Amino acid sequence: MDESKKIGRRDFVRGAAAFALAGGTWAAVGTKAEGTVWQLDPNKCTQCGRCATHCVLNPSAVKCMNQFNICGYCDLCFAYLHPGSRERNTGAENLLCPTAAIERKFIEDPYYEYKINEDNCIGCAKCVEACLVFGNGSFYLQVRQDVCINCNECSIAKACPSNAWSKVPASKPYMFITGETPPGQK
Amino acid sequence: MLRKKEFEKSDFLWRVSVAVTVVSGLFVVLVFTLLIVNYLQVQTADPINNLAIKELRDQYAAAPEQDAALAQRIRDLDLLTRRAFFTSQYHLRVGGILLLCGAVVFLISLKNMDRWRPEVPELKDRPPSEVEWLSYARSRQLITWTGVVLLAGGLLASYLTESVLASNTSGAPAGQTEAAATVATAEAPATAAATAEATGTATPPVPVATATDAPSWDAVLLNWPSLRGPGSLGVAHFTNAPTEWDVATGAGIKWKATIPKAGANSPVVWGNRLFLSGADSQTREVYCYDTETGDMVWQKALEAFPDSPVEPPDVTEETGYAAPTMVAHGEQVFAIYANGDVASFDFEGNLVWGRAIGMPENHYGHSSSLIAYDNLLYVQYDDSNDPRLMALDTATGKEVWAAKRKKISWSSPILAQTPMGPQVILCSEKDVDGYQALTGALAWTQECLDGEVAPSAAYANSIVFAANEYAMASAIRLSGTAEAVQSEIIWEFDELLPEVSSPVGDGERFYFGTVAGDLVCLNAETGETIYIEELGEGFYSSPVLVGDRIYVIDRDGTMFIVKAGPAFEVIASHSMGEPGFATPAYLDGRIYLRTPQNIYCIE
């Protein structure tokens, strides 16, 4: 009788402990955030090239994107053409991208569309730097969230020399260079 | 022998398992070696930085004319590099999977080896009785030794490591470059801290704002330390301010005192002391009153410092020479004047320290008010050549850090206790900036202001509200973490805008008064207009939230008490009979209200 009572009390304490553990953790963590994902702020990015080399994925989950609504559609695109190039054609000697991931398409005189082939892009940011220096800065790096496996601690974030990386809410997983405006819309 | 199914034997299956184990083991070793080789190859076949291609490209670019052969060579090499890169990538992936499969097979067969020729469990006699005891005794020893090793290792590490941050007390060797010199001086506080540490004294490091004698935020809340109250937020901690008084009959007026010299500043109160400053083109003074009686306890004139500007500043009539409100902080009170002279007095009126920061380059003299937090005194120094936010050590007046700003403004800083830590929020003529209060690191910035900005920002519930005429009113939501504060403009409003008076927020709504005399109330989340009502003769003084009431005094000196909330309702209005421009102090059942020449205590 006494024994069973004792056990009953112990169970109660254990139950209470479990409840306190769950409830306590829940209360102690305070802010209940939604899920987060990693993203880099293109305005803080300094194109150091570590996104290409420090991702746990190979090739990196960071890819370049061209935001068309601020792209100048220039014929002479320095993100596309190497500064030493003599002709504007797709010969390797003329291209800046080391993996030929930028595809050029004629639209109308004198405009060309530049699109990133993400299968080839390794996120080295060479074109980003060129577009920022010579162009509108419409090329920039973003984590492709369908590729990223969202490590709890991001290896690139740790290696980033300019603190451009942060966790952002999963509902707003991109940081466009023009702020909150999703690109592609005027 | 035991006869359990788990211990059955089979020689044939054992042999098969051994064979599979050996083969898969070799396979794993082979794949592993190949992977390592491949990995090293990938490291060398780096398509991003292929030196050979770079060299060829330089040649190609430098050649006087188009060199088709060279172009072809670049193409070939480029193709080769890229192909090597992508095939290596592919090999790495396939190799990884192969290695994994091999390892799985290896493990399964190894397991099977054991399964089909199991080690027969040996039956042992009961252990000698001392085994457990000896094991416990041995464990105690080993754990003690591990503890000792950890301790010794730790102490050794702390003894051996010498931080560069702390070690350059003696400065760099003679003949150092200018850069090194700047660093050495900049680190003076740091090194001081380090020396203090080394000598074992308990002096806290200066730049680290954790001085024990700095008043806590709770203490600040119980006082009216600065313009618009604690943190300059326009929110009173005490909610029991009087609503009924009459200047004409003297009902509710506890005392009234005169103020010797003019000043556009507002009263600040700490404990039972009230402080005001006054100045003209030549003199600068501080007045201390007893809050119980209204008697002036002391009055001090601040002598010019050796490097104070000789010429008085060029100020507008409305601004005057003592526009900045003082700040009372613990056992000290701080004042700053239009010419950039700043000084600290203790509550007895003794000068603790004083210095001349210099005449700021603008057309109104120094006029932004002071705030303090922890052991830092913040000076928003509006020099149009070098606008900056300076944090001075409250104990010594030495600059702890200075943060660059983009532009100047008329407005005064506020200090907001955000979920991301305390922030000093400033308005400039271009943007609203939040700085980490302790480090001065720029936490966020939003470009949303324009023209000459006089109102300070309001902050409530993670939303900053900043507005001025000629621009827009913007509500900025702060989120993120202390390391990465995110800011986002959630709504804008431009129907009516404040020109001088600063807004205030109660968490659900923002209120502000205009020079035309309108009181505007907006929904904090959506920016929706809740009401715009005409009230009084125009506002210079800022509205203050006292409990569920808004107190605001207009330029004619009529104090309006309006119910805070969605419905506009004037609870009371009382004329002071003198112009109103300063923001009164609201503390525990009293209002300390200044007019051009007088200070009133209303109870």
Place this chain on the structure above:
Amino acid sequence: MKRLSKAALLLLFLGLAASVYAIEIRFAPPDFQTDYTLPGERIPAPSAGFGAWDVLILFAALSTATWLVLKKRSRRGLFLLSIACMVYFGFWRKGCICPVGSLQNVAAAILIPGVGVSAVVVAFFVMPLIFSLFFGRVFCASVCPLGAIQELVAIRPIKISSSIERALGLGKYVYLGVAILGVGTGAGFFVCRYDPFVGLYRLGHSFNMLLAGGVILVLGIFIARPYCRFLCPYGVLLGWMSKFSKWHLDIAPQGKCVDCRLCESSCPYNAMDMPTPIHLMEKQDTGKKRTQRLVLLVPVITGIAAFAGYLLHEPLSRMHPTVQLSERVAAEDLKLIPEQILETEHFRAGSQTTEQLHAEALALRSQFKAGGALLGAFLGLVVSLKLVGLSVVRKRTVFEPHRETCFSCGRCYPYCPVEPEGTPNVAQERV
């Protein structure tokens, strides 16, 4: 705003964009004559992270493991469940976020104001602990992806002396303390950074971590579950919970046990406690006195360790990247080290001044003073309490698993000659 023409709006937008952000519109975006429309950029949504579904799966896995340990008493079942969990949580979901790592997210949410954590992460953190409180470490048995892979490779385990085991076991307390210090000061998530197995699940990681994972696994063939026993910080919490578990894996009960010692020798984790001899090995008095002394020493040891931790704040603070950067910048300025690295180069190009950086680093360092002292106190407390615990030998009449360290892996089950129902039929056939 509607009144503004589209062109003006665009200009406004571009003006804003150009001034607020780093970009500069040098070439106005073209006004196309043809009916070309701007292609939308590909903005893929995040690949589904861990969600409610995974919480359910975790719950199901934990329940199955409990059932296999306590009801079915099946080592084989647990083994198969390990494989399933390793494939799902490891290879399929890429091992992130696991309950072991969630420890840091929860600690961050508690310690750092403004940091939140999602409900899924809280569930991942709490669920194994609650299961542990009732059923022992069934999570370790076969659900944890880190444990599963080690359990699978532990084929030829050798026994190490239980005293060495206990001493090395202190490692996990150190790791736990340092990990939480790292989280609290914002230095990083060390448990994730130095997770040896996640690279294997993702087939990619830094070369060093892959190598470390491989080495631990090879070592794990002989020294079973080295990470779990000597390093796992979450294991500390699970152990504390399991200590008070209501139902726990057990082996032949009193009266049925035939004292064959097979369970004890089959356990590679030294987690099977032996029955204690009837006569005491030392005078009761000696033991009592020693225990008293050790109890009195608890605050002393804790205090000394706390002080040592405080003294350690400087080296500890170097865990933090800001302190590292600050020291590096200072050293470069003093010409102690010649070349600039990318980090300092970027810092110098940025807007923060050197003074601000140093002030920030020193502020962080003072955080490490308190943090280091707490870490030291925690470790001192752990060591001294372990000593007290080891000073008294509890009376035991049967073999029973040590609830704190037993992983509930079920390795002992097949060895026990006593059938779970209690019929000692097999035992009687001993030769």
